[in-house]
């Protein structure tokens with residue numbers, strides 16, 4: 036593995052000295068996400084393999100180029116999981132891409148996001164230096180939390196080599212239920228439920244169907260099921276996979292796809308187009324041709340932000356613009372980790 | 388933990404300048420500099436280090452905080468933020484040539500929003516006050532440091548504090564949504580959002596645990612959780628600490644994430660029993676407290692499983708709390724562990740390493756050997772489920788060289804934690820106390836990266852300087868090499 040990392044490091048050093056942008060890529064399944072990719076491809080897939088996995092410690096450490104599917108299989112064999120249910124968006128999805136995009140799936144609102152499970156990272160910075168932050172233990176406040184800073188930074192601060200993650204046991208019991216509700220009703224209901232201590236683990240409203248998943252101990256799931264009613268969905272696992280991978284009919288409609296992350300208690304957002312709701316109302320997918328300003332204002336008004344998730348034309352910027360004082364901090368952080376500005380430039384914001 | 392009691396002679400001309408600059412916008416009563424007025428700020432919870440600040444500023448609006456900071460930035464005066472001063476690593480230790488910025492007047496709970504299950508509070512609000520304010524709505528704020536009646540949410544954010552319920556509900560970083568932060572330049576930035584994520588880098592995570600080195604928190608939005616319908620605790624006594632350590636691993640291995648999983652050794656339980664009469668067996672080598680919460684059904688099921696695991700792991704006795712009063716009594720002992728130890732020894736020194744759970748037994752054995760080596764007693768209290776140790780070294784500062792031996796004992800424990808794959812601090816922060824051990828845990832390249840992060844926020848290095856991240860020359864002077872456990876465990880891995 037030494038040679039692989041040395042190669043990556045050398046490529047970075049050379050690119051830095053010539054100020055040639057690098058496009059960091061694992062399986063390439065998330066090329067669509069964020070701003071346009073440019074530069075010479077830096078393939079991370081040779082940096083592959085599970086380094087250590089100790090079920091009783093609830094920790095797995097794997098190299099960034101390891102396919103998520105491989106990690107999933109290893110965990111499943113021990114009755115454990117990545118609780119944030121990361122989307123794959125294709126066969127070759129790697130751990131590095133999962134961390135760099137910071138995207139979480141259906142269980143997020145109940146179990147936590149990618150960043151909540153990251154314990155430590157090894158990265159190459161924009162000068163090719165190898166750095167390690169965090170570790171493999173649950174609690175660690177030595178030094179700034181650079182590990183979590185890497186999550187969702189889209190490779191603009193460093194090339195991930197290795198990541199340690201906290202894992203959780205698979206729930207003993209799980210059931211998916213369906214009820215018929217309008218969007219307004221569904222939002223009100225999810226809001227009400229999330230104020231009760233119920234073993235929720237996912238929710239999704241599309242069309243007039245509200246689907247939700249209960250997970251946990253047998254008895255708890257059984258009792259909640261009785262309380263909440265609804266008809267059982269036969270293959271729950273397949274259903275949530277479709278939600279996670281954006282293979283439901285909703286996502287197949289033509290036009291740009293927006294991701295609005297908002298205060299969960301917000302009533303329906305009045306925007307043209309159709310919406311699919313996840314995370315008990317905190318995540319709203321929007322298929323719409325509405326102008327970027329309109330969508331972003333609506334998201335900001337709801338306490339959150341909007342990402343132009345999938346679109347032919349991303350000239351409006353993939354991510355929500357930042358206030359000037361915040362952007363200044365972003366630029367200085369980028370400058371610190373990547374002084375030559377060669378790591379995925381423009382993938383997040385034009386000047387990072 | 389060298390005592391820093393030598394008094395820096397205050398530069399009186401400088402002091403006058405700073406006082407008058409601050410009084411331009413703060414009332415007279417909010418700018419203190421008389422020896423007797425600033426004395427109460429000379430230390431935090433790590434009282435072996437003391438230093439009176441040059442000036443204390445007590446603003447009560449966010450705008451004033453910004454002006455204190457921009458004034459200090461322009462005058463190049465260092466600033467140390469302070470919440471309740473309960474920190475255990477000297478993070479809020481003042482500087483003799485600096486301003487101590489107290490957030491004590493920021494005590495308002497601005498909003499409890501039952502619909503979105505959030506509370507928006509000022510940084511000087513006490514941790515417990517948040518749960519008290521949320522309680523009528525059926526909610527609480529989950530992270531519960533033992534100091535929760537006194538410590539502030541601003542301090543919790545700065546240290547990424549944890550508590551006995553963090554195993555299941557997470558640390559501060561997992562339970563806050565948004566911060567307003569004043570930069571040293573006097574600008575306000577909002578990091579995080581009312582949604583579950585926000586655009587750009589995760590500065591919310593970066594700010595959390597940054598020990599007042601990157602900015603001053605002026606407002607915190609926290610996530611509230613519904614109070615569990617039901618909670619019960621299993622108390623298990625063991626005749627051997629290694630068996631107790633093994634029981635901890637077995638609970639986790641069985642796929643159970645308890646609401647809390649704490650361990651105390653005999654020295655700790657004896658001290659506690661005398662103090663609060665929690666009902667602990669003092670003849671046991673160690674006791675475990677394992678809590679389950681949730682719906683009645685979930686709790687009943689989990690408690691039964693936990694009790695069985697404890698028995699299989701060799702517990703000599705297990706006891707399940709019969710009612711809420713008994714549950715609280717079991718916890719009262721754990722929560723009073725530090726003060727209880729304070730009663731049996733003139734002084735104690737609290738360590739805070741974290742280790743992989745599987746090394747618990749081994750580390751305990753080695754600590755016991757160190758007790759012999761240094762001729763000092765040590766009581767052990769752990770957030771066992773997280774592998775976070777709090778060895779309490781008992782000493783008497785009035786006995787010649789005991790403090791020094793304590794210091795060496797503590798350093799050896801921290802280095803042991805790093806050597807077994809852990810960290811020098813799980814929740815108390817580096818502060819001034821563990822700054823040398825940072826040289827053991829990190830290499831020059833990482834320390835440089837940390838300094839770069841600091842410069843991104845604080846160009847002139849004025850926010851809490853000299854804490855948390857050592858300079859490379861300091862490490863060279865300390866002369867201890869970086870020891871990374873990974874190097875022993877995976878010798879095949881590359882490094883440069």
Ligand SMILES: Cc1cc2nc3c(=O)[nH]c(=O)nc-3n(C[C@H](O)[C@H](O)[C@H](O)COP(=O)(O)OP(=O)(O)OC[C@H]3O[C@@H](n4cnc5c(N)ncnc54)[C@H](O)[C@@H]3O)c2cc1C
Nearest residue numbers: 470471472473474478533539541542543545548549599604
């Ligand atoms: C008996 C006892 C038990 C304890 N138990 C626990 C425990 O179980 N878990 C745990 O994690 N800790 C525990 N602690 C440690 C301590 O209570 C925590 O670290 C707490 O978060 C400190 O809060 P504080 O308000 O006292 O902060 P202070 O001590 O005043 O400050 C701590 C640090 O935060 C910075 N700071 C304070 N306010 C701000 C702000 N508004 N903006 C930016 N920086 C700021 C300071 O500069 C300093 O670096 C315990 C301490 C004691 C004395």
